Amino acid sequence: MTKRVLILVTHLLGAGHLTRATALARAFAQAGHSTTLVSGGMRTSVAMPDDVIFVQLPPVQTRGTNFSALLDDGGRPVTPAFLAERCDYLLETVNRVRPDILITELFPFGRRVLADEFLAVLREAHLMRPRPLVLSSIRDILVAPTKPERVTQAVSRIDEFYDAVLVHGDPAVAPLDMSWPVDDRLRPLLRYTGYVDEAAVTTPQARRAGIIVSGGSSAASLPLYRSALAAAQIVTRTSWRVLVGRGIADEDFRALQRAAPGHVTVERARPDFRQLLAGADVSISQAGYNTSVDILRSGVRAILVPFEAGHETEQRQRAECLQQAGLAQVLPEDRLDARSLADAVTSQLEKQLPPSHSIALDGAHETLRITAELALSRPALLSPPIDWSPLDTAIDRSRDRCHEPVMWWRDDDAVRETPQLDRLLQLANRYKAGLAVAAVPRRVEPSLERALRDEERVSILVHGYTHANHAPTGKKKAEFDAERDLDAMEAEVRTGLRDLGRVFGDRLLRVLVPPWNRIPPALLPRLAGAGYVGLSTFRDRPAPQPAPGLVQINTHIDPIEWHGTRSLGNVPALVAALAGAIDRRASPVGDGEPIGLLTHHLVHDECIWAFCEELLLFLARKQLHFAPVRKLFCDKSGNVVEP
Template sequence: MSLRVLIAVTHLLGAGHLTRAAALARAFAQAGHQTTLVSGGAPARLTPLDHVSFIQLPPVRIVGTDFKTLLDEAGVPVDDSYRGARQDLVLKILEAARPDVLITELFPFGRRVLAEEFMALVEAARALNPRPLILCSIRDILVAPSKAERIGEAHERVLRNYDAILVHGDPQLVPLEASWPVDERIAPLLRYTGYVDESESPPPQKEKQGIVVSGGSSAASLPLYRAAVEAARSLTDRLWRVLIGRGVPEAEFEALRRSAPAHVTVERARPDFRALLSGAELSVSQAGYNTVVDLLRCGVRSVLVPFEAGHETEQRLRAERLKALGLAAIVPEAELSPERLVEAIRQELPHASYQSPSISLDGARRSVAVAEDLALARPALHRTIDWSPLDQALDRARDRSCPVGFWWRDDDAVAATPQLDRLLALAGRFDAGIALAVIPQALETSLIRRMADEDRAFALVHGWSHANHAPAGQKKAEFGAHRPREIMTLEAEQGLHRARERLGPKLLPVFVPPWNRISADVIAPLPSLGFTALSTFGDRETAFAAPGLTRINTHIDPIDWHGTRSLVEPEELVAGIAGAVERRVAGKADPNEPIGFLTHHLVHDEVIWSLCERLMAHLADREIYFLRPDELLRNGNRITVAI
């Protein structure tokens, strides 16, 4: 599959936004997609854009943090004619490119001063036939407007015009909601990609550099440079290297170079910066997006002086998250002085050893993969689904006073992930109860924390380690008839103990054998171990011969496991759900057992996510909601169903 991709970016302060957009463009081009990058900010030096069509609009920029006043290259405020020429050129580029994928960088979460231009582009794209996939590309941390109506406006623009939001970050470091009020409407659109690294290759090793000081590409880093040169006078036992961004005027650069003591090298930013940084004993810098990616990639401890002028909060929040991980110290910009900087450096130098955290840095490649998946899924996402067989079955159940309920089980949860966030957001949107079958041996603290505030989400015990012990050629099983009963009983007990110990009241004592397969020899002792229910797949027997144990199964799985591993044919899925209802109406299945919907959030593609949402919406229109899993086990082991 080869796509035509158009990326639109306008950077106003520094070149970080353009650098990130260029890295995305290179990744799309390297994947074989015809890629056009349109830049509306000031011209800047970029790593070569091989096989990318680069178009520079008449540039705009700002001075300081005045984001309301746009200036041209000569520093003159732009007028309506200048804006109009830019907008006309943007629309001509769109018409010539006719993209399959349009990506707007930051807008509509920012760049309000250019909203007319961006909205003209988006609306023109929506009018194309076929309409391109429209994505928003944002960094890990945003600056939320102080006025609630502006946040609402951004959300409405996203919901009306965009297919997904590429969040170029890792929630393990900082989730988007730490800086922006993510609500249940836009949460399903979020796609965390990991951090976008302009150069994903490991940095070359360099001889020890002592202390390396760096800043962004704009003059906003001048206070840091000046403080560092003066601080070096008090720390003469190490070499210093101060790298000055190209946006700093030549006169300021020369003044810094002349004032530096002999053990301090002051020079312009270099293309081998990564090599210098990887050899540094300590880094002193701001906390911009690309700077933090450099620090994480090179594995160097740092003293961070986050940019905070004009009430900016982005860099301070990012710096605080790195400090919380034990990777950095912070000198607030308001407290910056040579003395304060020396104090922080002296405190950090003895702790210069660095343990790299498991933060995702392959954001460019992952962004391409997300766009490809969305583009492939697009026809299926909008496919009409005939719900009439299900509606007719539900009508018959109602007319015959046959109670029909639905419950939801999702398997293989171990940690808080973007996919889990999406799952829980979907459940919350439709007021659905959900049971997460968690793997006890792999259970991470992040999952425990994530579930804490989810009132309708509970955990079940999903075996022990989800390891397959079946002989080659046989169906997979962890608790099948392939191992001694004593070992399997011990592992089931360990699973319950570990999950209960870590999840507390969030755990329901329900055993879910991996692959839904379990030996009869293992079922019998489950009640004595503390389990009150067993959940597999298929209609349960009306008379389940296991005293003290309830059977609550799942019946519908939307994934084509033996074929595409995407969604089964919608007609087949609807027929399966309708058939489960009909069996209860006809007395061929236990009418007191709710119909179980089984999902696996970690492997869902866009088509499966869409089906889940559409099914819940359809049932909600009939006032049918997925039951709370804890309510399914109330009144002892008897399951009561009411809709």
């Protein structure tokens, strides 16, 4: 299915970010998607694909490594009016494109100086229906902020706005946590694509092109060029070719040409760089992302002089990873001079070619595959749009009566980690919602514990024993049926609590959720003796305490139409039921029971997922969040019964 894809990139120093974003845009367009690439950096010579719509924002740039001081294309400091114009143009583009897939390059891990415009786009995207799939696109190695609060801020923005993070690298070479503190909130969202290399595979030629020196597209490579010319005065037995990027001013370029000895050619960077590199004896370069991919693809002997000015660490880390793999030699920038570079060249000329490697270089196509997989999980458009006004009015009316509604969320039938469970957890985390996962003791697999281990907002409840129907033919389904032996049912609930306690420890709440929300009254007095302190079924509870030692907190809204389509039920009726539940609790005779949303992640279709997200979004805008489940039972739960 054709999607509308919008990629947003702003390159500030060099064109590496734009080159990678362009490769992704080309891949999406070639796959038949309507693709728009928005660039907020300086205009460059990077060739735009004919089938990609290119939008140039009023450009910004930086000088050196001071990324907090933005300049316009004339080198003047940007003004608030300039940035406001950029933001307006950007939002106009977003609303015109109405993307199905929105990709922000580097943000929120970087480009903090442009946070206002990125956040404006993200907020606008989250208001769209259907909401686009929102992805962050980052290179293999990042520069983590020195202030811990900035890391926390970046991860919070991922939590709030993003569905996944595309890491364009190979974790076997450079896992993200080598350069960025990856916590348990961020880790499940990472999707490694491999390195993005849109160029055709180049077969190495006979090594006869001598020494190739390259420095990317920024002016930061000028010291490398000068050192290379000095080193060439020492190493004269082979030819040298110095390819100068467009970031070097014409005056400096001509000075390099004048300083070149006869066996050295100095020229501007060429489009056939990959072919030249494949035939080179040795490559000398910095360790930028795209240059490193060129080296990996061509199999050339490589000397890497990583850019390290302004406390930059990205290139040094990448270079050291390649050196550790036996694919390059690192010459630190602070040791760069004619002699050290000449010695490195001489050493490389005497070595065998680098060993073959299995580093993933198909990042563009893997990005397509991952994005398609994620896009399939996006909520469908609910049509007509949901009318939340009855619920909106009920919440306001309740607050006017000094009663703050309390919502909680229970999801049933968990047994193992599944894509549906991952989606449920991601949805809960996005809206910072407390969640109770009701697990079936006899069917729980180890993967469920692993999936929930680091989910701080999740509590586990006991969902029956085997979730088997024991009701006689013709009666409504029930595991705990009134005609069963009471001792047998008590033994099951006791064993189920013990077994789940062994798996989940104190993450388990001693709360029973009977399958099909049915339990015979005769079993209730036995639950406290079996170790339980709570019970949860469906519909308004008849009394706060169904039996001594127990508290009951039920669920009340189930979006599934079980007796019919098994898809989303009547939406106006669901909204009215929620509004009615809030009104009853705000009345003088209301008992204050929290209002429960009941879901079943394993059987949700796209309409049900969409309704759940629409509901969470609406409630979040009303500053009404799903309560931590443990707090609801805090007076009764304590520690889990020891097995």
